Amino acid sequence: MSTALRPSACPGLLRIVQALDGGICRIKLNGGAISADQADAVADAAERFASGAIEATNRANLQIRGIGEQSAALIDSLLAAGLGPRTAAGDDVRNLMLSPTAGIDRHMCVDTRALAEQILDTLQSHPRFHELSAKFAVQLDGGEALAMLEHPHDVWLSACERDGETLLAFGLAGCPTDPAVGAVALENGHALVVAVLELFLERARPEQTRIRHLLDELPMLAFLEQLSERLPVQAISDWQRTAATDALHIGVHPQNTNNRVYIGAVPPLGRLNPSMLRGAAQLARQFGDGSLRFTPWQSLLLVNVKTSAVAQVLEGLKPLNLLTEATEPLSRMIACTGSNGCSKGLADTKQDARLLATMMSQPQSVHLSGCPRSCAAAHCAPTTMLAVSPGHYDLYFRDAALPGFGALHARNLTIEAAATLLDARSRSPLDA
The missing domain is CATH 3.30.413.10 (Sulfite Reductase Hemoprotein, domain 1)
Incomplete structure (x- = not known):
């Protein structure tokens, strides 16, 4: 994979950015999810080619810090584990945030994972979208109770029920707790994202890198009128999401399937070492579905755990220094x-x-x-x-x-x- 990338201050998997403690490599995870084998690969790369410091980020990604002269070997090992973009230029724009409990949340209206995969594929495979800023970001939630609703995004979509129909309410340059500016049918979710991004790229000047910059001079109503010429947009001005319940990313919580729970664990201050990540991966293999999900709260979830195995998982997390109680200060x-x-x-x-x-x-x-x-x-x-x-x-x-x-x-x-x-x-x- 070619690594000819545009200059940016944002680290990526293929772009190592220097900091005081060495290079930083950011590994973008699709929907925050990573397989146990991939988690092991991250732990190995951090241990072999860097300082061993691994960070969970506030966009549900991972970072490796303290990278020295072996950056090429580190990148190659992560690409071999399937953690890279489909195209080198597509790495910067893989900025799609999902709920960490997509598909398993008891309160969700719809499973967003298939739509998310479609959007991510388009972001990576359409060369025009590679012009977007590395900070340009999209959020998609299916109505889950566990969803980060306070991070501003260029485009957000949130599933809701109206008159027996599931719609995707959406907003621009804000959060799902803001009033929605419109809604589309569920099957038009992908088309909406494409239309918004194309319209933005057509209208924005080079220095207007985020949708909020364009909306500073182009009225929202004018943007929506032009958007409505490309796909059907419904009015839904009286809808907005309420804030999420606190601490649902910590501890044991029931899923939408009987006798299955997810367990949220917090690495103190978002920092893991290789042993912590390997240990969590092994617990996911033994008691979960073989995957971990990282969250925007800089924590991780073990999902699809049988209720009968909860005590064993909690006991296994303790020696890893992964916190599972909201009463623990850190x-x-x-x-x-x-x-x-x-x-x-x-x-x-x-x-x-x-x-x-x-x-x-x-x-x-x-x-x-x-x-x-x-x-x-x-x-x-x-x-x-x-x-x-x-x-x-x-x-x-x-x-x-x-x-x-x-x-x-x-x-x-x-x-x-x-x-x-x-x-x-x-x-x-x-x-x-």
Whole structure:
């Protein structure tokens, strides 16, 4: 496979991007899924050709960090495991997010996996779509209870029921919790994505790399009118998804098949080593369906586990340091690479997060970011600590009326001071 790629700051499988701790290779997983054998191949590649650091990303992909001079051998080993794109130019645009429980969720309206495969095939095989930005992203959910609904996407589609018919509501430059701008019949889902992308590429100037840039000057209604000339679009302005239930990606949850569950496990702060990944893969072979599903919460699921095997799986995850209880402080925290691996990081965020977890009396959802780019979180977390210097952070609380991290609450806090403040706030009846 040719590796002649356009320049980009985004790593891919075929494009190793340099960081302070070495090269980064991003492995895009179709729908977040990976077979146990492929997981072993990732573990082997990280161990043989890099530092051994493996990251679960907030788009349900994997990254290998600390790659040195053996980058070509690493890429070849991952391609041999079937983890690459169908064409080299198609790697950048394989940005389709599914629910981690697609096909098995008890609340889903439709199994989206076949449609997702069709969309991914088109993104990779149509040369025109290779012009899209490496950050251009599509989301598809089938109405599952476990779905990341807060990450902005260029195009999102969400299954819903209307008058006995299953439709795909959709929106542009936003999230499924925003009001939908229209809907199409289920069988037109693929055609909708193609039409939106073609219309965007026809109308956008080169510097307008995302749909939100085009919509800054082309009114939404005008875009929808042009879209309606290409396929039937229905009005569905009064529909939007409600936020997902918290912590469905952690622990044991029933599937839509009797006597089957999925088990969510969180690698602390999204970081795995080869032994952790191999161990999870072996549990998937022994007790699941031989696959793992990664999630936008930087965690993984073992799916299709018999209820009779739950205790054995949970016992097997413990020595791997994969967390399965939402009461464990590190299961609710996210942190970017930080100054240990990124030249832009102003603090060692992962080490600071571990310290913070030992100081708080109860688990809280906290995001530590080494700089304003917020690489670890594509959505606004309830609490964000933004590094200003080693061991010191500005503290923000999410506010729907404010952009970015939300409302600035305190400046230049030490980890100890942040822990004290967060504990006090969690006990306040005003914040219950």
